[in-house]
Amino acid sequence: MSELISTSIMAPLGPRRLSLGWEQAQRNVNGNVAFVADLDSKPRTRVSLAEHISNYGRIPTGMTLGMILETLKVSNLTGRGGAGFPFAKKLEAVISSSSKRVPVIVANGSESEPISKKDVALLRNNPHLVLDGISLVAGILNAKNAYVYIKDREAAATMSAAIRERRDRGLSELRITVVDSPGGYVSGQETAVVRRIEKGPALPRFSTERVASSGVKGAPTLLSNVETFAHLALIARFGGDWYRLGGVSKDAGSRLLTVVGEIERPGVYEVTSAATLTEILREAGAGSLKGLLVGGYFGGWLGVNTLADLDITLDETTLNSKRLSIGAGIIGVLAKNTCPVVEAAGIVEYLASQSAGQCGPCFNGLPEISTAFARIALSSNVDRGLTELKAVIPLVEGRGGCQHPDGVIGLIRSTVAVFSDEIKLHKVGRCSVNGASHRSVLLPNNVFASNLTGIATR
Amino acid sequence: MKLVIDPTRCQGHGTCAQLLAEYIEMDKWHYPILNHNRLKDSHLDAAKRAVSLCPELAVSILID
Structure with missing residues (x-):
């Protein structure tokens, strides 16, 4: 050959x-x-x-x-x-x-x-x-x-x-x-x-x-x-x-990544499979971090507590061990002073609005899920929000004609699991981020204007 | 044989749940929940009626 x-x-x-x-x-x-x-x-x-x-x-x-x-x-x-x-x-x-x-x-x-x-x-x-x-x-x-x-x-x-x-x-x-x-x-x-x-x-x-x-x-x-x-x-x-050549575990070659959020150089990067998150974020100009949304809106969070959390390659074996996947090649970066639960709730609100409106459990269930999650994000009524989520998720999961509703549920599960300490703070009406703004870092304003306060009072 | 409901077609009329109560219950929004889908021979006639009576043509029987 x-x-x-x-x-x-x-x-x-x-x-x-x-x-x-x-x-x-x-x-x-x-x-x-x-x-x-x-x-x-x-x-x-x-x-x-x-x-x-x-x-x-x-x-x-x-x-x-x-x-x-x-x-x-x-x-x-x-x-x-x-x-x-x-x-x-x-x-x-x-x-x-x-x-x-x-x-x-x-x-x-x-x-x-x-x-x-x-x-x-x-x-x-x-x-x-x-x-x-x-x-x-x-x-x-x-x-x-x-x-x-x-x-x-x-x-x-x-x-x-x-x-x-x-x-x-x-x-x-x-x-x-x-x-x-x-x-x-x-x-x-x-x-x-x-x-x-x-x-x-x-x-x-x-x-x-x-x-x-x-x-x-x-x-x-x-x-x-x-x-x-x-x-x-x-x-x-x-x-x-x-x-x-130079492949890491089962992955090899290169991939295109979109790196966005609170960084100096948002853009598209080509990386080899040996690239670590540390290297990628250095090029992108990241500062002190709260976490990364890996894989996009249907992906999951990597919480960042120490620099060692970023010392990983993006191959599927490594990511899967952290319940993550690179998905469509997206890394969304949240800085220390951004609340990840507010961020996720804005994305969930957007995704609920994007139901095709074909399947009853999706177009009825996602707005309910979004409202419950907004209560948690705004520290307004966290226990009520968690109870509502527990009741409505089984009525939605696996019941859509496509993966849309399950993707939304996956993002919520990841947020609750990775940022459990943050949610504990929200339960007592606080947030680790003082005066957390409700603007979305990972949801472009020209795409969707989130209104968590509005939906949380539904 | 498997009972299949196309969720993109279903409008929640509930005919299938009436005919196949052993398989289908309705959720709080009045959409069918398929609790199990392995169709017993003895229920084939009822399933065929559900297929033909669903106004949205959302029910089908899959032979596997």
Whole structure:
């Protein structure tokens, strides 16, 4: 297989792999961490196809399905949309359903988490890496149609231009369509993506089958996050063993992270799997910390009491031992003088507002959960709030058509478990943060204006 | 055989809970809670009626 690897291109090592050629990534590399884009990343120009090829070399042709699967298994690439499912397994599931119907490829770049910006950074800076991955997998699956699902308008325009550039050069017979995501928290959920591609509403659908066997118009559908396809493009070029170099436990390669909150340099970072939280937060310019929201709104908290709490890598084995997961690659940073319970309650209020309104237990239960949690956050009536939560959570958990209500409950459980001392203080009408403001650090104001006092008196 | 209710379709009419009280109870918002879903042969007729009488077509029987 070595003859397939371009000899003129060096395999990238260190934290600039996906971000090779991105304007901001040129000058901000430190050890295992590279700052690669501002939150409102406005690249000078997108990386053209010619620049892309000079950065990475051509995608190898002639790789068989068996070779790709073997390489992927060695790499242990996992999906980058949140669930972290092994990509080789997903591909095998699609293959096993593809004997009767031609499969469809979907790259999900809807990035419906308001504080995530890594997908938009990737799509605006280097759409060709994503297209490489899509084309490669379409080739081995004999797929005729692929879709890239994007919320950000500029990223969608950039992707459309990149698709035209490849088509004009006759690079691919695959039909790749950009589909606009309307936004909204549940619009990126995989059955919602499938419905939107079918020209329906971007709302979750209940199904007893997985999209891998029955997705777009019932066809077997390989659906993964856009970043996953970009990694595939690198693994195909440089090999599974290259990807594993410097890997930590089962994880390897690099990942894009959005680091936000009370730090000096919020933005998108590319980090290797050996990067520790200490290194990442040093680059991001963090001060004295209360805790980190790891994985995003459906993730969980890491309480920070000593610097040793941050001396961990972000591999799944380490994070799982702390009941955490990197999810969609988000680190939300809370400084010492911010109340994590108030913060979580604001997020829960937002998530309750984002129910698709389809399932009774979700649209009835989440507002009740949010009200109960607001009482706890405001130290107004903590015991009543806890009693209400205990009664309503069993009526909601596991009863939605998608994971939305369970994600909300997971965030509340993590808050109550990690910040139990804080909740004890709230019980006696206090808060470790004097005059805790009710502004949300991890919930952008332009996305949602929280009103905890209003809902706590409901 | 498994009893399946699509929560995205269900509007809480309660027909299924009346026909299949051994399997389904209604919650405080009047939506069905499926306590267990393994359908006994002796309940198949009642389940078929629940499938055909649900106004939202939310009930189905999954053969596995």
